[in-house]
Amino acid sequence: MSEEKRITYQTIRRLPGYYTLLKRLEQQGQQSVSAKAIAALTSQTEIQVRKDLASVSQGGKPRTGFEVRELIAAIGSVLGYNNINDAVLVGVGHLGRALLCYEGFDEYGLNIVAGFDHDPDLSGIRVGGKPVLPLEKLDSFCRRTSTHIGIITVPAAHAQNVCDRMVQNGILAIWNFAPVHLEVPSDILVEHENIATSLSLLSQNLARKMRGETP
Amino acid sequence: MSEEKRITYQTIRRLPGYYTLLKRLEQQGQQSVSAKAIAALTSQTEIQVRKDLASVSQGGKPRTGFEVRELIAAIGSVLGYNNINDAVLVGVGHLGRALLCYEGFDEYGLNIVAGFDHDPDLSGIRVGGKPVLPLEKLDSFCRRTSTHIGIITVPAAHAQNVCDRMVQNGILAIWNFAPVHLEVPSDILVEHENIATSLSLLSQNLARKMRGETP
DNA sequence: TAGATTGTTAATCGATTAACAATC
DNA sequence: TAGATTGTTAATCGATTAACAATC
Numbered sequence A, B: 001m002s003e004e005k006r007i008t009y010q011t012i013r014r015l016p017g018y019y020t021l022l023k024r025l026e027q028q029g030q031q032s033v034s035a036k037a038i039a040a041l042t043s044q045t046e047i048q049v050r051k052d053l054a055s056v057s058q059g060g061k062p063r064t065g066f067e068v069r070e071l072i073a074a075i076g077s078v079l080g081y082n083n084i085n086d087a088v089l090v091g092v093g094h095l096g097r098a099l100l101c102y103e104g105f106d107e108y109g110l111n112i113v114a115g116f117d118h119d120p121d122l123s124g125i126r127v128g129g130k131p132v133l134p135l136e137k138l139d140s141f142c143r144r145t146s147t148h149i150g151i152i153t154v155p156a157a158h159a160q161n162v163c164d165r166m167v168q169n170g171i172l173a174i175w176n177f178a179p180v181h182l183e184v185p186s187d188i189l190v191e192h193e194n195i196a197t198s199l200s201l202l203s204q205n206l207a208r209k210m211r212g213e214t215p
Numbered sequence C, D: 001t002a003g004a005t006t007g008t009t010a011a012t013c014g015a016t017t018a019a020c021a022a023t024c
Helices: A009-027 A035-042 A046-054 A068-079 A094-101 A104-108 A135-144 A156-168 A195-210 B009-027 B035-042 B046-054 B068-079 B094-101 B135-144 B156-168 B195-210
Strands: A085-090 A110-117 A130-134 A149-152 A173-176 A189-192 B085-090 B110-117 B130-134 B149-152 B173-176 B189-192
Touching: A009 A035, A009 A046, A009 A068, A009 B195, A035 A046, A068 B195, A085 A094, A085 A135, A085 A156, A094 A110, A094 B094, A104 A110, A104 B195, A110 A135, A130 A135, A135 A156, A149 A156, A149 B195, A156 A173, A173 B195, A189 B195, A195 B009, A195 B068, A195 B149, A195 B173, A195 B189, B009 B035, B009 B046, B009 B068, B035 B046, B085 B094, B085 B135, B085 B156, B094 B110, B110 B135, B130 B135, B135 B156, B149 B156, B156 B173
Parallel strands: A085 A110, A085 A149, A110 A130, A149 A173, A173 A189, B085 B110, B085 B149, B110 B130, B149 B173, B173 B189
Antiparallel strands: none
């Protein structure tokens, strides 16, 4: 029934932004919204928004626009927010703690089930309601539970090692916060969250601005 | 003397990755490196790397490749890592703390000078060696010191308010971690760090993989 | 010299923008 | 009906890939 539309990489990058906005509009009781309005609220062009929505939605209605709830469901379905995925996190430092405590992940279909750290002082405690286990238990834990996502928040020097162990024990997708490139088999997904990248874009643009150049 | 080469947005996004790698190679005592080697260590194509490096470097030498130190200096200069920028951070929750404690920012030219929070229990304490001040002092602090970068780690509901105050007090570039779109004057830079975006890319790809589709 | 590697120019690919027809 | 809005097809733009000449 529903056509298999090809959704481009760039569109997928923008969808979470629309999703966040639509959720807010829904809460405010708004029932429908036009591409023009979404564009204004996300600083994009109207045409861009229309094209993006066309690739996920069942369609809007001339004059009234798109149904907010339908859009939320459609984007959520494309982005996989509906089927919750379990994840393990390795490296319970500051960043690891922040992620363990973050409450918004369920909304995006992510459920961190446990944290791991090689510091024995940490094992046994709970952070954000999640148990922290010794690193030795990572392997058996991954195998026993059907966990497919691994989050790496260890220092750069240990990241590849942790990554290898995850892959050996059935992890299929890795969210890497360590500032290092990971080598993985070609069928394993890696999403590198590089805090330095966006910072670089910012400071590079700022420097250019200070010099009085045009963007 | 040095030609003003136009560096594309996509190239700038990849430069931090090369930079991290080159720093490691430098530490290991390596003096020169070929585009081919960099490509292998960052999972990119050789041509891509060559093109990227061509837009920042003084040039490499056939047979030997590029000088590691020269590349580091060139990329650092383009990305603005050399001139340190002061920044203020608002919202000393888990994520705010993690950023205040992160030691690697100097390397990227960022220096967080203080954190701000509206919780009176936090004011006066130090996090990561940085003072935490009451939110009321944000305005005067920004004016007094010549701070141009603002980091927002408050809940979504307060982000626009904090943003407005920053802009009013001379902040030129904003690094936003709150999951909300910020409205700013056109001359203010905003870099939106959306943790949900990369997570979405990951889970979307994972879901597709589970269904046995090709990427 | 021969060969590896750079750097540049041309070809392809993908994404954005523009134009316009369809529709409530 | 008139007008706002969607959706699609074509044109433009930018980035990647390929091909090949230049050089140490």
